[in-house]
Amino acid sequence: MPHFEKIEYKPIPVSELLLELKNLSELMIDLAYSAALFNDRELAEDVLELEARIDTITYHLDIEIMIAARDAKDAETLIGVSTVAAAADKISDAAADIAAIVTRNIGIHPIIGEIFEKVEERLMKATIREGSIIVGKKISELDLAARMGVDIIAIRRNKDWILDPTETEQVFLGDILITRGAPLGIKEFKKLAEAKLKKLE
Amino acid sequence: MTKKQEVFEEIVKRFVELKNTSELMIDLAYSSLMLNSTELAEEVERLEEHMDDLHTEFELLALTSNFKKEEASGFLGLIRLGVATEKIADAAAEMAEVVLRGIEPHPVLKMAIREAEETVTQACVTHNSPLLNKTLKEARVHEETGMWILAIKRNTKSLRPKPATRILTGDVLIASGYSEGAEDLKKLASPEQNCSSTE
Numbered sequence: 001m002p003h004f005e006k007i008e009y010k011p012i013p014v015s016e017l018l019l020e021l022k023n024l025s026e027l028m029i030d031l032a033y034s035a036a037l038f039n040d041r042e043l044a045e046d047v048l049e050l051e052a053r054i055d056t057i058t059y060h061l062d063i064e065i066m067i068a069a070r071d072a073k074d075a076e077t078l079i080g081v082s083t084v085a086a087a088a089d090k091i092s093d094a095a096a097d098i099a100a101i102v103t104r105n106i107g108i109h110p111i112i113g114e115i116f117e118k119v120e121e122r123l124m125k126a127t128i129r130e131g132s133i134i135v136g137k138k139i140s141e142l143d144l145a146a147r148m149g150v151d152i153i154a155i156r157r158n159k160d161w162i163l164d165p166t167e168t169e170q171v172f173l174g175d176i177l178i179t180r181g182a183p184l185g186i187k188e189f190k191k192l193a194e195a196k197l198k199k200l201e
Numbered sequence: 202m203t204k205k206q207e208v209f210e211e212i213v214k215r216f217v218e219l220k221n222t223s224e225l226m227i228d229l230a231y232s233s234l235m236l237n238s239t240e241l242a243e244e245v246e247r248l249e250e251h252m253d254d255l256h257t258e259f260e261l262l263a264l265t266s267n268f269k270k271e272e273a274s275g276f277l278g279l280i281r282l283g284v285a286t287e288k289i290a291d292a293a294a295e296m297a298e299v300v301l302r303g304i305e306p307h308p309v310l311k312m313a314i315r316e317a318e319e320t321v322t323q324a325c326v327t328h329n330s331p332l333l334n335k336t337l338k339e340a341r342v343h344e345e346t347g348m349w350i351l352a353i354k355r356n357t358k359s360l361r362p363k364p365a366t367r368i369l370t371g372d373v374l375i376a377s378g379y380s381e382g383a384e385d386l387k388k389l390a391s392p393e394q395n396c397s398s399t400e
Binding site: 014015018019022026029032033036076077078079080081083084086087088090091093094095097098101106107108109110111112115116119120122145146147148149182184185 | 206209210212213214216217220221224227230231234272274275276277278279281282284285286288289291292293295296298299304305306307309310312313314343344347348349378379381382
């Protein structure tokens with residue numbers, strides 16, 4: 001049996017919960033596609049854990065919305081919030097479905113993964129090679145978002161995935177990074193990671 | 202490339218189109234909420250119908266591809282990926298429906314969308330913009346600003362951006378990206394900031 005977190009009321013601002021719901025559900029989609037297409041079981045399991053977290057957030061959000069509605073007019077404007085939250089939850093469910101393709105050993109044909117990496121332009125996996133100028137750099141120093149519209153969504157170091165790494169996280173030799181963003185940007189970033197490009201513009 | 206690989210490649214291309222369309226729909230749905238824009242919400246609904254067609258074509262193609270028994274599981278995985286994109290598209294359409302039902306989006310929604318890591322912005326194109334009369338391909342907006350153009354509002358229509366789409370005066374560019382890029386885009390589109398904001 002999975003463990004379910006007990007739901008107790010905590011005063012958390014609705015905007016905070018919604019923001020987390022939006023960011024997490026979008027992150028989950030990218031992570032789930034990566035898990036399926038790069039056939040990575042650990043990453044898929046992490047996505048399923050995030051799904052449980054989303055469920056908890058949704059409960060808290062529902063509680064806050066119920067408390068916030070004092071009259072019919074409040075309820076009318078808040079129904080939009082709960083609909084959007086339910087939709088974000090559905091997106092995270094879809095991400096979990098994708099992850100389940102891996103955890104239930106259905107898998108994706110390896111050729112599909114290969115072709116996908118060629119065709120899809122917004123999601124990429126890169127390994128940090130010897131001589132790459134980004135070794136030892138903090139994510140904040142790389143300033144990828146502003147420079148090339150790229151976002152590192154996960155780092156695999158040894159056997160573990162670091163999801164949605166913080167700005168202070170460092171990049172090490174041998175790390176496998178999953179990045180998303182502008183097609184030209186992620187191509188450029190892959191070259192930097194693989195030491196084929198030696199300077200940051 | 203072998204015949205088989207060509208077939209695979211075609212199926213994957215269709216899948217990537219499903220994936221991209223469903224993600225565009227999410228972006229547009231959130232934008233429609235943030236801007237309380239019926240046009241964008243209608244665009245989401247239109248894309249939802251388009252998704253249904255794409256999804257059917259994708260499944261038919263997968264079903265008629267003569268897989269070997271040992272390949273079947275790997276293709277079942279791909280079919281399930283397609284189903285997931287459909288579910289994501291449905292979710293986006295549900296969000297857009299809030300706008301189409303005339304529910305004034307609660308301020309808290311705007312707050313959350315604006316504060317999200319990736320922001321959605323709109324910038325209108327003035328007569329002195331360097332983007333004017335360029336095609337999207339020539340304008341290189343995302344190389345310049347890191348912003349992705351999601352849609353172009355022209356009069357009452359919302360156009361889906363294509364490389365050959367030409368940027369005209371009065372166009373409103375709806376774009377997503379990081380907040381640093383949003384400012385750059387606004388400067389590029391309306392250099393003298395004399396553009397009346399429709400936000």
